[in-house]
Amino acid sequence: MKILKPLISEFESLLENSNIHEAIDIKISSIEKFDYQINNLVKYQNHKDIEKILNGVEKLALDNQIIDSFEITEKNFFNFTINLNNVQDYLENFKENIKTEHSKxxxxxxxxxxxxxxxxxxxxxxxxxxxxxxxxxxxxxxxxxxxxxxxxxxxxxxxxxxxxxxxxxxxxxxxxxxxxxxxxxxxxxxxxxxxxxxxxxxxxxxxxxxxxxxxxxxxxxxxxxxxxxxxxxxxxxxxxxxxxxxxxxxxxxxxxxxxxxxxKKITLDDGALVSTQEKEPKILITKSxxxxxxxxxxxxxxxxxxxxxxxxxxxxxxxxxxxxxxxxxxxxxxxxxxxxxxxxxxGFGTVNDEKGNPFKTREGGVKQLIDLYKDTCAYLKNINKDLNEETIHELANTVLTYSDLLTNRKTDYKFNLNKFTNISGKTGIYVQYAQVRAKRLIEKSQDKDTNGELIITNEEERNLIVSLLNLEFYINQSTKFNEPHHLANYLYDISNLFNNFYQGENILSVENEEVKKSKLLITKYFLQNSNLVMSCLGINPVNKM
RNA sequence: GCUCUCGUAGCUCAAAUGGAUAGAGCAACAGACUUCUAAUCUGUAGGUUAUAGGUUCGAGUCCUAUCGAGAGCGCCA
CATH class of the missing domain: 3.40.50.620 (HUPs)
Known part of the structure; x- marks a missing residue:
C-alpha cells in the first residue's frame, strides 16, 4: 500500500545493513489488537545480527509517523497499529493513490x-x-x-x-x-x-x-x-x-x-495438419x-x-x-x-444446481439467462412492491453479479436463487442496502461543507477507517490473480463495518459539531470506497431500496 | 487406461498463493426497534482442514501414498 511504502523502504535498508536482501511484505494483521504485521524477521531468529536488527526496528518504529503502537513478539513477528491522524489525505485522493505505476x-x-x-x-x-x-x-x-x-x-x-x-x-x-x-x-x-x-x-x-x-x-x-x-x-x-x-x-x-x-512447424499426419512440436498427444491444427x-x-x-x-x-x-x-x-x-x-x-468452474448437477430447468434444457433475470426481478418485486423498474433492474443485476463473484472462480459452485436474494447475509442486497443508508444519511445531513477533520471517537469508527485503507490491497489481489472474489468479500466486510458504525449511534443527533462532521466524513469515505468496489464488480449502486 | 483439478463447521464458501489461536454467511439458539431506511445490529454454539507419512523455525497451502468426487484426453467449439 502506498501509504506504507516509506516504512517498507526503511525496513529494507535496515536489513541491507546486515546483508539481508529481500522485499518486505506488509500484511493485514491476523491479530485483533493490531492493524498490520511484518513477518520477514521470523526466519532470522538465529541470524548473527538479529539483536542489532531488532534494535534498529524498534528505533525505526518509534520514529515513524505512520506507526501508532507496535510490538515485536518472541518469534519476531512485528505487529503495529497505524496512526489515523495521517491517513485523511490518502482517503481523499483514493482514486489517484490506487493508480498502477506501470500501465499495461x-x-x-x-x-x-x-x-x-x-x-x-x-x-x-x-x-x-x-x-x-x-x-x-x-x-x-x-x-x-x-x-x-x-x-x-x-x-x-x-x-x-x-x-x-x-x-x-x-x-x-x-x-x-x-x-x-x-x-x-x-x-x-x-x-x-x-x-x-x-x-x-x-x-x-x-x-x-x-x-x-x-x-x-x-x-x-x-x-x-x-x-x-x-x-x-x-x-x-x-x-x-x-x-x-x-x-x-x-x-x-x-x-x-x-x-x-x-x-516446417506443421506437417501432414493422417491427412490432417499437426504441429511438429514433440508432444503427446500431437497438437492438431486442421482437420484432414x-x-x-x-x-x-x-x-x-x-x-x-x-x-x-x-x-x-x-x-x-x-x-x-x-x-x-x-x-x-x-x-x-x-x-x-x-x-x-x-x-x-x-479459468472458472461450472455453475451447478442445488444437487451439484449442471444447472437445468425442469424440462431438461439449460436455463436461459434472461429467464433467470426475470425470475430475480419478480422475486425482488415481491419483497418490496414500492420499488421502481430501474431500481429492480439494478438490484436484479446486483444479485446475479455479486453472488457469482463472491466465490473463487476456480471451483464449481451451486446456484440457489433463494440464497442469493436472502433478506440477510452476504448478498448483493446487503451491500446495496449499506450504501443506500450512507447515501441517505449524507443527503439528510444537508451538510455541504465536507472539509471536516477526521476525529476517531470509538472502536467502530477505527475499524471502519482501517478497513477502508485496505482497498488498495484487495484491488491488487484481484488484478494480480485475476480473481474478483477478493473485492466481493471485501465489499461485504466494509459494508458490515459501516452498518456496525451506523447502528451504534444516531449520527444526525450528535451534539458536538466537530464530531458529527467527522462521522459524516467517515460515512462519505465509506460511500466512496463502496461505490469504487461496486464499479470494480460491475454493479451500479441504487439510490433507494 | 493416462493426465489434470478438487476434498475445510450440519449446509454454502473464505483463508494474503508457506506465517501466529483456520474465518464469514445460511440454518439453530439468546438478545436489541418512541432512534438517520431493522432488507439492520450484538452475542452463543459449531473444526483432528478426507486419511497416513514427509519437507520446514512454521503446512489447509509444498512433496509421497491411499480413499472419495469431478473434468479433459487429434479431426466438436
Whole structure:
C-alpha cells in the first residue's frame, strides 16, 4: 500500500545493513489488537545480527509517523497499529493513490457465446468475471479492450445451415425462436445421421473457403443471432468494445498455414495438419479435409490481435474444461515463434444446481439467462412492491453479479436463487442496502461543507477507517490473480463495518459539531470506497431500496 | 487406461498463493426497534482442514501414498 511504502523502504535498508536482501511484505494483521504485521524477521531468529536488527526496528518504529503502537513478539513477528491522524489525505485522493505505476494494455477474450443459441446460466461467470476484470483494471489505470469473441464459426453454424437446407427453411427470414429450436435438433442429427454429417462438413468447408452462397446464409443467421444477443446483454448491463468472433480471422488462416508449413512447424499426419512440436498427444491444427478447428481460429485470432490491437496481455475468460486447449494454444504460440505477449487462461468452474448437477430447468434444457433475470426481478418485486423498474433492474443485476463473484472462480459452485436474494447475509442486497443508508444519511445531513477533520471517537469508527485503507490491497489481489472474489468479500466486510458504525449511534443527533462532521466524513469515505468496489464488480449502486 | 483439478463447521464458501489461536454467511439458539431506511445490529454454539507419512523455525497451502468426487484426453467449439 502506498501509504506504507516509506516504512517498507526503511525496513529494507535496515536489513541491507546486515546483508539481508529481500522485499518486505506488509500484511493485514491476523491479530485483533493490531492493524498490520511484518513477518520477514521470523526466519532470522538465529541470524548473527538479529539483536542489532531488532534494535534498529524498534528505533525505526518509534520514529515513524505512520506507526501508532507496535510490538515485536518472541518469534519476531512485528505487529503495529497505524496512526489515523495521517491517513485523511490518502482517503481523499483514493482514486489517484490506487493508480498502477506501470500501465499495461490488456485484451479480455470472453470466449464468447455461440450464435444460434440463447445465453444461458453457463455464460454467467465468464460475463461477470470478465466485466469485473475489465473495470478493475481500468480503475487502476490499465487500458483494457474487451472482445466478446463470438462462437460464430465452424461446425455448429454449418449444422444449422445444413438443417435448414434439408428442411427447406428459408434462412434470410429466420427468427431467433426458430434458431433456438433448430440448434439442438441439428446437432442431434449430426450425431446420428451420416449423410447429414457429410452435408454439414461440406458446408463448413465452403465457409472456410469463402464460398458465396454459404457465406450469405451464415450472415443472415449471424445478424439475427447477434441482435438478440446484444439486447439480452444490454439488459444484463454488459457491453463490449469489440464484437469480433471466430469468423473474423478466416482470411488470416490460409496464409498462416502456408507460412507454418514452409517453416516446417506443421506437417501432414493422417491427412490432417499437426504441429511438429514433440508432444503427446500431437497438437492438431486442421482437420484432414483441410477445414479449421477451434485451435486454428484461436491461432488466427492471436495473429489478428498482434497485427491490429496493441497489447501486452491477453486474458481468456473461459471455463476450466478448456484448460487443455489453452495449454496447446500457448505452447503453439511459443513454438511457432509468434511475438511474445503474456497469455493467461482465466479459468472458472461450472455453475451447478442445488444437487451439484449442471444447472437445468425442469424440462431438461439449460436455463436461459434472461429467464433467470426475470425470475430475480419478480422475486425482488415481491419483497418490496414500492420499488421502481430501474431500481429492480439494478438490484436484479446486483444479485446475479455479486453472488457469482463472491466465490473463487476456480471451483464449481451451486446456484440457489433463494440464497442469493436472502433478506440477510452476504448478498448483493446487503451491500446495496449499506450504501443506500450512507447515501441517505449524507443527503439528510444537508451538510455541504465536507472539509471536516477526521476525529476517531470509538472502536467502530477505527475499524471502519482501517478497513477502508485496505482497498488498495484487495484491488491488487484481484488484478494480480485475476480473481474478483477478493473485492466481493471485501465489499461485504466494509459494508458490515459501516452498518456496525451506523447502528451504534444516531449520527444526525450528535451534539458536538466537530464530531458529527467527522462521522459524516467517515460515512462519505465509506460511500466512496463502496461505490469504487461496486464499479470494480460491475454493479451500479441504487439510490433507494 | 493416462493426465489434470478438487476434498475445510450440519449446509454454502473464505483463508494474503508457506506465517501466529483456520474465518464469514445460511440454518439453530439468546438478545436489541418512541432512534438517520431493522432488507439492520450484538452475542452463543459449531473444526483432528478426507486419511497416513514427509519437507520446514512454521503446512489447509509444498512433496509421497491411499480413499472419495469431478473434468479433459487429434479431426466438436
Amino acid at each position: 494494455k490488456i485484451i479480455i477474450d470472453y470466449g464468447g457465446p455461440n450464435i444460434g443459441k440463447p445465453l444461458h446460466v453457463g455464460h454467467l461467470r465468464s460475463l461477470n468475471i470478465g466485466r469485473s476484470l475489465y473495470h478493475t483494471n481500468k480503475l487502476i489505470g490499465n487500458s483494457v479492450t474487451s472482445d466478446i469473441h463470438l462462437g460464430d464459426w465452424g461446425m455448429p453454424v454449418a449444422q444449422i445451415i445444413a438443417y435448414c437446407e434439408i428442411q427447406n427453411i428459408i434462412i434470410n427470414s429466420i427468427t431467433v425462436d426458430q434458431l433456438i429450436d433448430i440448434y439442438p435438433k441439428s446437432s442431434e442429427l449430426y450425431r446420428s445421421d451420416k449423410s447429414f454429417q457429410i452435408l454439414a462438413k461440406e458446408i463448413n468447408k465452403n465457409l472456410n473457403e469463402n464460398e458465396n452462397e454459404s457465406i450469405k446464409k451464415w450472415k443472415s443467421i449471424r445478424n439475427v443471432s447477434v441482435s438478440e444477443l446484444k439486447e439480452t446483454l444490454s439488459i444484463l448491463n454488459h457491453d463490449f468494445d469489440l464484437w469480433l468472433g471466430e469468423s473474423d480471422v478466416n482470411n488470416i488462416i490460409k496464409p498462416m498455414i502456408e507460412k507454418l508449413t514452409k517453416e 479435409d483441410g477445414s479449421y478447428l477451434y485451435l486454428t481460429t484461436d491461432l488466427g485470432t492471436v495473429l489478428n490481435r498482434l497485427e491490429n490491437y496493441e497489447h501486452d496481455i491477453v486474458l481468456y475468460v473461459v471455463d476450466n474444461r478448456q484448460k487443455f486447449h489453452f495449454e496447446q494454444l500457448f505452447e503453439s504460440i511459443e513454438y511457432f515463434d509468434f511475438p511474445e505477449k503474456k497469455y493467461e487462461h482465466v
